[in-house]
Amino acid sequence: MRPARLQGVPQPRPRHASLNEALERAAVSGRRGLTFVAADETETSLGWDAVRSRAAQVAGALASLGVLPGERVALVLPTGADFMDAFFGTLLAGAVPVPLYPPVRLGRLAEYHAATARMLQLSSAVALLSDARVGRLLGEAVRRAGPRLGLRTVAALRDSGATPLAHPADAGALALVQFSSGSTVDPKPVALSHQAVLAQTDALRALMPDDTPEDPQLGVSWLPLYHDMGLIGCLLSAMTYPGPLVLLGPEAFLGRPALWLRALSRHRGTMSVAPSFAFAVCARRVKDEEMEGADLSRWRLALNGAEQVSVDAARRFSERFARWGFRSEALMPVYGLAEAALALTFSPPRSPLRTVPVDSLELAREGRVRPGPRALASVGIPVPGVTVEVRDEAGAVVPEGVVGRIHARGPSIMEGYLGQPEATRAALDGGWLDTGDLGFVKDGELVVCGRVKDVVVLRGANHAPQEFEDALEGVKGVRTGCAVALGFVPLGGDGEELLLLVETTPDAGPDLVDRIRAAVAERTGVRPHAVQLLVPGTLPRTSSGKLRRSEALRRWTTGTLHPPARVNAIRLVGAMLRSALALARARPRPHPEPET
Amino acid sequence: MATELEVLEVIRSIARTELEMERPITPEDDLLRDLALDSLGLTVLAVGLENRFRVKLSEEDAAGVQTVGDLARHVAGRTGEAR
Numbered sequence: 001m002r003p004a005r006l007q008g009v010p011q012p013r014p015r016h017a018s019l020n021e022a023l024e025r026a027a028v029s030g031r032r033g034l035t036f037v038a039a040d041e042t043e044t045s046l047g048w049d050a051v052r053s054r055a056a057q058v059a060g061a062l063a064s065l066g067v068l069p070g071e072r073v074a075l076v077l078p079t080g081a082d083f084m085d086a087f088f089g090t091l092l093a094g095a096v097p098v099p100l101y102p103p104v105r106l107g108r109l110a111e112y113h114a115a116t117a118r119m120l121q122l123s124s125a126v127a128l129l130s131d132a133r134v135g136r137l138l139g140e141a142v143r144r145a146g147p148r149l150g151l152r153t154v155a156a157l158r159d160s161g162a163t164p165l166a167h168p169a170d171a172g173a174l175a176l177v178q179f180s181s182g183s184t185v186d187p188k189p190v191a192l193s194h195q196a197v198l199a200q201t202d203a204l205r206a207l208m209p210d211d212t213p214e215d216p217q218l219g220v221s222w223l224p225l226y227h228d229m230g231l232i233g234c235l236l237s238a239m240t241y242p243g244p245l246v247l248l249g250p251e252a253f254l255g256r257p258a259l260w261l262r263a264l265s266r267h268r269g270t271m272s273v274a275p276s277f278a279f280a281v282c283a284r285r286v287k288d289e290e291m292e293g294a295d296l297s298r299w300r301l302a303l304n305g306a307e308q309v310s311v312d313a314a315r316r317f318s319e320r321f322a323r324w325g326f327r328s329e330a331l332m333p334v335y336g337l338a339e340a341a342l343a344l345t346f347s348p349p350r351s352p353l354r355t356v357p358v359d360s361l362e363l364a365r366e367g368r369v370r371p372g373p374r375a376l377a378s379v380g381i382p383v384p385g386v387t388v389e390v391r392d393e394a395g396a397v398v399p400e401g402v403v404g405r406i407h408a409r410g411p412s413i414m415e416g417y418l419g420q421p422e423a424t425r426a427a428l429d430g431g432w433l434d435t436g437d438l439g440f441v442k443d444g445e446l447v448v449c450g451r452v453k454d455v456v457v458l459r460g461a462n463h464a465p466q467e468f469e470d471a472l473e474g475v476k477g478v479r480t481g482c483a484v485a486l487g488f489v490p491l492g493g494d495g496e497e498l499l500l501l502v503e504t505t506p507d508a509g510p511d512l513v514d515r516i517r518a519a520v521a522e523r524t525g526v527r528p529h530a531v532q533l534l535v536p537g538t539l540p541r542t543s544s545g546k547l548r549r550s551e552a553l554r555r556w557t558t559g560t561l562h563p564p565a566r567v568n569a570i571r572l573v574g575a576m577l578r579s580a581l582a583l584a585r586a587r588p589r590p591h592p593e594p595e596t
Numbered sequence: 597m598a599t600e601l602e603v604l605e606v607i608r609s610i611a612r613t614e615l616e617m618e619r620p621i622t623p624e625d626d627l628l629r630d631l632a633l634d635s636l637g638l639t640v641l642a643v644g645l646e647n648r649f650r651v652k653l654s655e656e657d658a659a660g661v662q663t664v665g666d667l668a669r670h671v672a673g674r675t676g677e678a679r
Contacts, residue, residue: 105643105653105654106642106661107638108628252643254639255644255646255647521628522626
């Protein structure tokens, strides 16, 4: 059996030394730049030359305020010209932009203040840039975190009359910080250098078709710019290319998904990327009359990533929009993570969706791939410059067809988590990134099938499980600290959903599941898909008593999550022997015996 | 200017068609606790109301809006301002 190691083609020669240099070149390229689409479909454009000159103005203002090269500047801005001014202005000041997410309308402000303050502290941002509207809501977070230069509006910086500035940047210098999850619990600031970001955009460029006069490439995106896929995959890819990009705000898409497809049609878009749930949402919510006269036949790269790809949702989308010229070969599942700047693997362009039929029980129980009713999408082969290995728990590369942890090495891997050496050591070893995802190699392609790291990915956004577990605090009938939150993909669903496994106390009451759902929805804004109540002691723990989330999920999936057997000396010895064996073999693991 | 009742009807229709909720919706329902709206659901609802009533709902509106009734009152008030 071949070892599960996949190698991308060699990294292309870097085209730019820094993002700053790339922006200078885009500004003089004469190529089309950005177009912003509002919710009523009115449009405004901003050429790359204007992006550059406005950014230089903001950079001058930042420098005169006292922002030093290398310092972090946080931004909370909706998709629009202000975001560009703040992001590229920070870069041209030689400083490091840290895009953070804006508050949700009608959303929970208390949690938002806490999360934003935490991210400002973790990134040691010296200033927070916003606009007048959003800025009104940021006072609390700024008070708590106390950035040296406080809160500033982009308009004030742009109009300050400072001398424009365009600082060069070193390839190895820090270019930007992006958070791998935006919650109050454990947000991780991913630090990326200029060369890492550029290696990623170069790799993506190598996979894209060439521009010709008859066949101009044009990207369309509604993805948030505080997320790697929108920021690096769309905006910085277009800027370094350089070429046109049509941008919609995420809330415009969520409010009316047809706006995305209509923009693709109107602009003859050739590329667009979105998480799996977006394809499901379109298939369900876009109405025929909204698509009247639309033509999606020019859309050749419909990248699907940021969360586990739902094969069902992808097929529903293809079938639904075939009438308007959408070609099913355009759908390309991709895989990556913030720690790798963005993408690690891409499925081959213009080929039918490749799926691997698996028996999910067997997959979870034995970690082996046997044919079954569930279809998993192949996420293809490594992007240029990247090597991917699937390893067992001892760190050895497994054979093809065996499940293990996905590790990756390549030029776009992060420097580390900013200011968190311990977390960095846990994720990076000798240049290899432990993705914390589970997968296997089949017919020379990677398939992602689960996760060992403690993250729940919902609609493309990462959440720490503690966020949901903490929401159970004070719910009568829940054993304190004895619940785990997990992500799982229901059969036939749109994508990953939230599962809660909860140990109960004797005063649980018949309505406990409803009360748990309500508490989690109210405190976190996420509705649990499934809540499973358990007898105390059922959840697997480490020897030190810590809950083992991924093992709990494995047992739940395989139907082996059983209440503890009564403890006696003989059982205890038996259990110890089994766990010693389990360590030696790593997989397959023995299961606890059901109560007899 | 829209009445609270008109806004309530639109909230019900967005809940049914866009959010695929099957339960009946009353003004007393808490947006977060009873309807269990997540950030996506809240955005869909806010943008739906904005498009229908030509008003702009801001993040600040979150402060006073807890229930479906609060939201209906708030939007109805906003449509009054606009005219």
